[in-house]
Amino acid sequence: MVKGSVRPVMTDITTDIAIIGAGPAGLFMVFEAGFLGYSSTVIDALPQAGGQLSALYPDKPIYDIPGYPKILAGDLVAKLQGQAAPYKPTYVLGEPVLTLTGVAGDLTLKTENHTIQAKAVVIAGGGGMFTPRKPVGLDNLENFEDAGSVLYAITHKEALRGHTVVLAGGGDSAVDWAVELAGIAAHVHVVHRRADFRAAPETVRQMMALVDTGKITLHTPAQLKALHGDDGALASLTLADVDGAETEIVASKLICCFGIAPQKGPFAAWGVTEEKGKLPVDPSTMMTNVPGILAIGDIADYGHKLHLILQGFAEAAVAAKTLQALIDPDKKFKVQYSTSKGVPEV
Amino acid sequence: MVKGSVRPVMTDITTDIAIIGAGPAGLFMVFEAGFLGYSSTVIDALPQAGGQLSALYPDKPIYDIPGYPKILAGDLVAKLQGQAAPYKPTYVLGEPVLTLTGVAGDLTLKTENHTIQAKAVVIAGGGGMFTPRKPVGLDNLENFEDAGSVLYAITHKEALRGHTVVLAGGGDSAVDWAVELAGIAAHVHVVHRRADFRAAPETVRQMMALVDTGKITLHTPAQLKALHGDDGALASLTLADVDGAETEIVASKLICCFGIAPQKGPFAAWGVTEEKGKLPVDPSTMMTNVPGILAIGDIADYGHKLHLILQGFAEAAVAAKTLQALIDPDKKFKVQYSTSKGVPEV
Numbered sequence: 001m002v003k004g005s006v007r008p009v010m011t012d013i014t015t016d017i018a019i020i021g022a023g024p025a026g027l028f029m030v031f032e033a034g035f036l037g038y039s040s041t042v043i044d045a046l047p048q049a050g051g052q053l054s055a056l057y058p059d060k061p062i063y064d065i066p067g068y069p070k071i072l073a074g075d076l077v078a079k080l081q082g083q084a085a086p087y088k089p090t091y092v093l094g095e096p097v098l099t100l101t102g103v104a105g106d107l108t109l110k111t112e113n114h115t116i117q118a119k120a121v122v123i124a125g126g127g128g129m130f131t132p133r134k135p136v137g138l139d140n141l142e143n144f145e146d147a148g149s150v151l152y153a154i155t156h157k158e159a160l161r162g163h164t165v166v167l168a169g170g171g172d173s174a175v176d177w178a179v180e181l182a183g184i185a186a187h188v189h190v191v192h193r194r195a196d197f198r199a200a201p202e203t204v205r206q207m208m209a210l211v212d213t214g215k216i217t218l219h220t221p222a223q224l225k226a227l228h229g230d231d232g233a234l235a236s237l238t239l240a241d242v243d244g245a246e247t248e249i250v251a252s253k254l255i256c257c258f259g260i261a262p263q264k265g266p267f268a269a270w271g272v273t274e275e276k277g278k279l280p281v282d283p284s285t286m287m288t289n290v291p292g293i294l295a296i297g298d299i300a301d302y303g304h305k306l307h308l309i310l311q312g313f314a315e316a317a318v319a320a321k322t323l324q325a326l327i328d329p330d331k332k333f334k335v336q337y338s339t340s341k342g343v344p345e346v
Numbered sequence: 347m348v349k350g351s352v353r354p355v356m357t358d359i360t361t362d363i364a365i366i367g368a369g370p371a372g373l374f375m376v377f378e379a380g381f382l383g384y385s386s387t388v389i390d391a392l393p394q395a396g397g398q399l400s401a402l403y404p405d406k407p408i409y410d411i412p413g414y415p416k417i418l419a420g421d422l423v424a425k426l427q428g429q430a431a432p433y434k435p436t437y438v439l440g441e442p443v444l445t446l447t448g449v450a451g452d453l454t455l456k457t458e459n460h461t462i463q464a465k466a467v468v469i470a471g472g473g474g475m476f477t478p479r480k481p482v483g484l485d486n487l488e489n490f491e492d493a494g495s496v497l498y499a500i501t502h503k504e505a506l507r508g509h510t511v512v513l514a515g516g517g518d519s520a521v522d523w524a525v526e527l528a529g530i531a532a533h534v535h536v537v538h539r540r541a542d543f544r545a546a547p548e549t550v551r552q553m554m555a556l557v558d559t560g561k562i563t564l565h566t567p568a569q570l571k572a573l574h575g576d577d578g579a580l581a582s583l584t585l586a587d588v589d590g591a592e593t594e595i596v597a598s599k600l601i602c603c604f605g606i607a608p609q610k611g612p613f614a615a616w617g618v619t620e621e622k623g624k625l626p627v628d629p630s631t632m633m634t635n636v637p638g639i640l641a642i643g644d645i646a647d648y649g650h651k652l653h654l655i656l657q658g659f660a661e662a663a664v665a666a667k668t669l670q671a672l673i674d675p676d677k678k679f680k681v682q683y684s685t686s687k688g689v690p691e692v
Binding site for chain 1: 410432629660
């Protein structure tokens with residue numbers, strides 16, 4: 001559930017495999033598990049799938065994905081989600097896993113809004129747990145987040161139609177969304193603490209053209225100082241410039257585009273051995289020291305590990321074999337070829 | 347060099363890496379080696395790149411290539427060749443490796459028409475060495491092959507313009523080429539030992555329509571009995587039907603589409619240990635028992651090996667690291683990200 005939308009009641013999910021991390025290895029794990037007949041639930045602290053590929057460099061080309069001479073990181077994420085789709089994964093996004101308890105075959109994961117029962121867990125945690133950077137020093141921020149007035153990602157831009165929107169930040173996300181929302185929102189304010197934008201020059205040029213036509217108002221250099229409104233419904237914001245001079249602007253939505261920040265992983269509390277931020281695994285099974293908890297992708301480590309996306313893909317196939325041995329120990333593992341077996345219709 | 351074209355003089359090639367096998371793992375090895383700065387020469391007994399994907403199932407969809415919800419095997423081969431292209435590999439196709447001698451850093455491979463000097467060898471031999479099936483019982487077949495009158499693959503269809511062509515075989519290749527060449531050749535004869543064709547019904551229908559218009563003549567059930575002509579220049583062929591009755595047809599090219607057949611690998615002669623048709627390697631380096639000779643993909647084996655295309659891709663990356671340690675032992679290996687480094691322009 002994306003933080004900032006209306007808070008749902010606690011939801012129970014029962015799944016074969018809980019995959020922690022919706023980056024490329026985690027998404028391909030859905031396919032590999034599904035191909036063997038297992039259902040997956042993918043949980044990520046970030047509000048969208050794709051991990052760092054979506055959050056940090058969606059528009060950068062990658063050249064070393066086998067079979068793709070060149071693919072944009074964001075497009076690879078979309079392809080991997082498409083490949084996972086026939087196995088109907090459940091996505092729990094925008095919620096870090098808070099606790100993991102139980103034993104192999106009967107594990108329980110809790111996030112803020114979900115309880116997930118799983119037979120096994122695959123940690124595909126990439127470079128670690130990343131969450132959106134939040135603004136600092138704003139009173140009652142959580143109330144506004146819970147009511148959906150303060151957002152860290154836009155998953156349904158139509159929900160912003162007619163709103164007066166404040167975009168905070170100076171990178172590609174802030175500028176891209178400013179241009180995009182200029183045609184949807186009643187008005188767009190852009191607040192950035194510097195005068196310069198670290199975004200694609202062409203998009204900055206488009207934004208400036210919209211400033212000239214009055215669709216966008218720039219506030220630079222300026223910072224968020226206070227949010228105003230009752231019961232989390234945003235009514236206005238106070239901005240402060242470098243000299244401390246304050247301005248109040250009327251707005252109903254604040255979207256913070258400050259990038260993402262790494263968080264310390266919760267692995268120690270789960271009993272999973274962590275060494276220098278990585279989880280040691282047996283490369284022949286991808287099992288961590290805890291039975292029933294596997295790790296793949298950048299967060300998994302073993303002697304000859306290469307931290308490349310394609311290794312994470314190959315590790316997902318190894319992990320799938322281990323999962324079958326855990327869940328169906330009497331079933332003989334046999335490599336099946338997708339050309340012969342096919343996949344379900346989406 | 348495709349067997350059957352005019353025989354070239356022996357050619358010397360100097361390369362960093364000799365890759366034996368032009369299947370998916372071998373093609374991706376070109377990329378991984380190139381990304382680290384090493385040149386590659388790819389050698390295959392088959393006349394085209396792609397290994398079994400091209401020879402056995404080019405039109406079958408594959409579902410478990412990460413990032414491709416579905417891709418035809420033939421299309422994957424084209425993508426992998428495109429990904430290898432920036433590193434300008436040399437292809438030696440249609441020629442098995444006959445001998446491999448020397449030591450790591452200075453290895454010599456010989457094929458029928460090429461001598462290849464390489465610093466290291468990567469065997470990406472897939473399910474083994476496959477060569478086109480040849481017709482049996484034809485006197486002087488090799489003379490006709492050498493002169494380019496008898497072919498096992500069509501790499502430049504324009505070279506057949508104006509020729510009277512005999513296609514032998516009853517599968518997709520024979521039928522596809524019959525339809526294709528009907529617009530190029532002076533006339534097309536199709537010889538098949540059964541009355542039924544094992545090919546896509548729609549293509550068979552197209553062929554039959556061309557038979558009706560007189561562009562194609564069918565000879566079924568019939569077999570090749572003799573080739574006639576001087577110095578390998580085909581002038582006519584004798585066919586025999588099931589009762590032994592003979593027919594002579596005038597033609598200048600014979601294209602045999604009988605599929606491919608596995609050959610026993612030459613690995614023992616090279617000192618490379620072979621167990622049940624596979625080459626044992628150390629999965630942390632992909633090195634065989636012979637220093638300087640690595641193996642990846644389906645032919646490589648280790649304890650937890652999964653015989654999937656995507657494992658071959660991941661193994662190519664591991665092999666590239668080993669190659670650098672072999673060729674540039676003083677250079678420190680560092681994982682480089684393609685998003686940052688990019689690839690050369692094609």
